[in-house]
Every structure is written in structure tokens, then in C-alpha cells.
Amino acid sequence: MNAPASRSAPADVAAGLALGVLSLAFLVGALRMPMHTMHWTWLNAPGLVPAVLAAVLLAQALALMLRGLRHLRARSGDAGLVARALQWGAGRVVLTLALALAFAFLMGRMPFAILTAFFVFTMTVAFRGTTAWKAAASALITAAAVTWVFTRVFLVPLP
């Protein structure tokens, strides 16, 4: 494999670890599926393909993690983890995810048009996308247009 840049080593270790744990869970789950029943043998058992795929992914994840560990260097003088994450934009990502999750959670619990207007306005203002007046106009137009088009034109039963 081509030698990766050492700066990606921490990400490689983290990704290798996460995907390794995930594939191990899939492998265990696949091996716990029945391999022989009166309907199938191991040749067409439901767990065969997931087990093979999980084993291949586990091997790749281990290779990536080991490679990352080999290249991992302690960096003195670097900013702290939290400062680096904020500089990267983690705060903005977390805020986006929180608003997106709130929208998904509230779907069906309040009228869709009101929820949409509230969400578009809040997110636009929170990220300083435009002025509050323009954000309010955008929110109202989006809520009205999306609700009307999907319920009346495409006949989608919005929650």
C-alpha cells in the first residue's frame, strides 16, 4: 500500500479502531446465525456472506490501525484536542447535527409547516447566513412552498 502521510495517522487509528469494532460485531452476529437447518446448509446460509465480508473488513481495519500506529508521532507544541477540534469546525458540526436531530424528532409532534419555518429561521440565524428579516422571509416561503408542493402536487402525506 502507498505510504500515507503521517498527519493522517491519528485519524487512521481512530477509523481502524471504529471499523474494526463494527466489523467484529457483524462477524460475531453472522457466526451466531444458524449454518445448518432443514432449509439450508453452510453453502447458502444467511450468515455466510456477512461473515466473509466482516472478516475482510476486520482484516483491513486492523491493517489500517497498525499502519496508523506505526506512523503515529507525539507532537509537542500542538494546541489541545478541544482547541484543535473547535478550529476544525467541530462546534458548527455539533450545532448542525443537534438542530437536524431536533427537526427529525419533532416531526409528527407539531405541524410540519410551523416546524419547517422555525427550523429554517433558527438555523439560518444561528449560522449568520443572512439578516434576521431575510431569514424570516426565507423560512416562511420555504415552509409554505414545501408543504404546498408536497401535500398538494406530489400527494406526499407529510407528518
Add this chain to the structure above:
Amino acid sequence: MTPWTLLAEFTRLVTNPMMMFLVLLGGQVGIIFGMLPGLTATMALSLLTGLTFGLPVEYAIAVLIATYVGAITGGSRSAVLINIPGTPAQAAVCLDGYPLAMQGRAAEAIGLSVTASTLGTLFGVSMLAVFAPLLGQVALKFGSWEFFWLAIFGIVIAGSLTAPTDPIKGWMAGFLGLLMATVGLDGIHAFPRFTFGRVELQAGFALIPVLVGAYGMGEILSVMRRDERLVVETNLDRVIPRVREVLRHWRHILRSGLIGTTIGVIPGVGEDIASWVSYDTAKRTSRTPEQFGVGSIEGLIAAETGDNACIGGAMIPVLTLGVPGSAPAAVLLAALTIHGLQPGPLLVLKHPHVIAEIVAIFVAATLAVFILSLIFVRPMVRVLLVPRQALMPIVYVLAVVGSYAIAARQFDVYVMLAFGLLGFLLQAAGFPVAPLVLGFILGPMADDNLRRALTLTAGDPTPFFTRPISAILVALSALTVLSRTPLPGWVAGRFRALRPRPGGAA
């Protein structure tokens, strides 16, 4: 399919006012998605597949195809004016488009890029018209062994080409996609796999929420992470290019068209690679390579022709094998499936006119996008100035509605969010998303066909390696993997060491 069938289909389409309205609408939506950095062709198609679910199949496919063509064509606008590619396919266009804009030739660059895009799309679509029926005949010879290897080959080649500096990450993304596709009732015995007793998981993860999440939500998170504002400073005069100026570059147009179409046929690779390879080839064959990167018309034309020719190429395996040639083509494959047109070897047998119809829609969409691209240049530049932070909340609402609309299940919205976060994190760690989605699409093909083939041969794996098409696919997959390991360098070193040196011992 004869030229007359095609002409009849084309005439039928363009004389249908509703169809033409939808083609123009889809084309314009595509141009807007394509030109706005952060909104991609795949995202546009993912959103619209859910949103057009209620339309009759022919209209829905027309909207999606027009959007696809519009998005790949429209991306050059931001590449030329602000040096940011509207979609990844236009990254190579920035190299010469922006320097041309800086020289006060933005209008000329936009006009030429739109014309090259149009010619590229028409080239790719003509290849689709010629080769799809032929490949369809070959595809009828495919058995379970070949379909299994085709899925693996797709993952391997897409992983290698979308993660050129670190292919293991591309392959891992592909295998993760294959693994994710095994969730739900298995395709042969209907045995529940990884469902944890949840009814919602029995049908597995639905394709549209996965696509919208991986491409749409992932992109929303990427855009919102950065706090960037765009500034456009350029003058636009004559946009429509002179025919003589275009025809002067016919060699680059033909060559890039061929390269783009060929790369389009390769599973999961897509327009961005087609654009880079076309650009690189044009540079190596040009008489003025020193102009590349500082404002070369040849470079601009080659990159634009290549990425648009990829569209037609990417549709060839979609229609004949059920394997997507690019990420947007993967969405079109899903859309065709949702509307009851199962792409694959049997498509032509079950729906004999479908290829002619799709080709005719592509031609109509290409011409519509050409006209729209040239007449709405100035208004579109204003759209380019809308802050991304104000657009993304609206895009998110559309992503939610698109995911929800297919089955009216809130669970699909959560699936979209989960795959969005997964796609975003994978991208942040340097993994490409395209193999993940390709793996997810090809998962059932690999799963069912491996087990079916083993059952047919009572566990004998020999036919996987001895059947001619299987053997070719195995060899290509193995060569692709081996070429990305230190092995070729080691073998070459051994040969060099064994060669007798002049004046010395061997």
C-alpha cells in the same frame, strides 16, 4: 434500436408540453445545484428521487436525467468565476477557467465550457445508444458467478480510483457498504439478519435515505463546518461561443469524449476522474502544454468534454448490468428500480423501448441545458452569491422530505441522518463515500449470487475461476489490488538486480 426508433421517441418527447416543461425545470434545478459549491449532482438526484416519487415513471425519469445533465454542466460556472468547483467533476475546470476569468475572458470561458459539456454529453449518449444494446446481449450470458465477481470488481476498482493515494480506504468503504446491505431479511431464505427484533429493520436500510444521507446530509455537515463567504468579481460580455473556435479543438473533444465515456463505464468511478484524465491527456498531447494551468482553452474544453461524456458512459452498465458507473448514476439506478424498471440484463427484454426512450430524454435534456446555460448567465451569477448557510437549512428540509416520502416512515429520516454522519466522518478521515454507496447497491447482488452459485455447484468454487467472464473479472480485480501494493516495485527491483550490468557480474 434503430435511428428511426430514436427519432420517433425524440419527436414524441419534444411535442409533449408537460415533458418539455419538466425537462427544462429539471435542467434548471440541476444547473443551480451544479453551480453552487456544496450542492452536488448526486445530492440533487437523491433529493429529487424522493420528491418525484409521485410522478408517472416517464416524467420522473425525465426530471432526474435533466437534473443530472444540468448539474454536471452547471458546475463550471463557479469553477470559472470563483475558482471553486460547483461539483467535484469541475475541479479540473478551475485550473484554466479561473485564470481565463482573471484575464477578463470569463464569458468566453463559460460559453466554451457549456458548449464542450454539450458536445461531451451528446458523445457519451451516442455511445450509450450504440453500446447499451450490444452489452445487453453480452450481459445475458452472465450467471451467478459473474454477477458475484462483478460486484467485487466494482468495489475494488471504485475504491482504487476514488482513493488514489490510499486505496485501502476506498476498499474498506466498499466492504462497509456491502456489509451494511446485509441488514434485513436475506434475499434467499428471508432470515432476519442484524434486525434485533425491530420491524423497521426487516426490509433493511432503504436506498434513498442512504443515498440522501451519504451525499446530502454529509455535504450539509461539510458545508456548515466551514464559515466561508463567496465573492464574485468579473465582467460578462459575449457568452455564446463562435463555432469556429469550438471546431478548432475537435481532436480534444473527440479524445476527451472517448476517455470520459470509457471511464463512465467503469463501476463507481465517475465524472471527476473522467475530467482529470481528459485534462491530463490533453496536456500531454498539446502543442502548448505550458498554457495549461494559466488559462488554456484546450484544457478547459478537455476537462468539460470528459466529465460530461462520462454521463452516457455511466448509464451503460446501469441499464445493462444494474451496476452504476458513477455516483449520480447510482441514484438513477435506484430511481429506475423504485419506479418498477429493474435495470439489468432483463431490462431490454421486459421493456424493449426503454433504452431509446432514455437516450431521447438525454438528448432533449442536453439541448435544454445548453439553451438554459447560455441565456441565464447573469441571473445565475446572482444565485451563486446566496450564502451557503442560508441555503443548507432548506436543503436539509428537502432531504428529510425526500427520505420520508418513499414510505412515509420517520425511521427513514433517522437512517438518512445516521448515514449522513457516517459519510461525513468517513470523509473527514480520508475515506471516499462513492465506494460505500456502490457497495450498498451491489450488496444484494454479491450476497445472493455467491450463495446461489455455491449451491448450484454443491460447494465447488472452481467455476468462479474457470468460466471465461468470471476469470477476466477475477484477473482484473486481482491486478487492480496487486498494482496498489509494493509487489510490482519489488518484482521490478528483482528483475533489475538479475539483469547483467555492463562490465560487471550479473
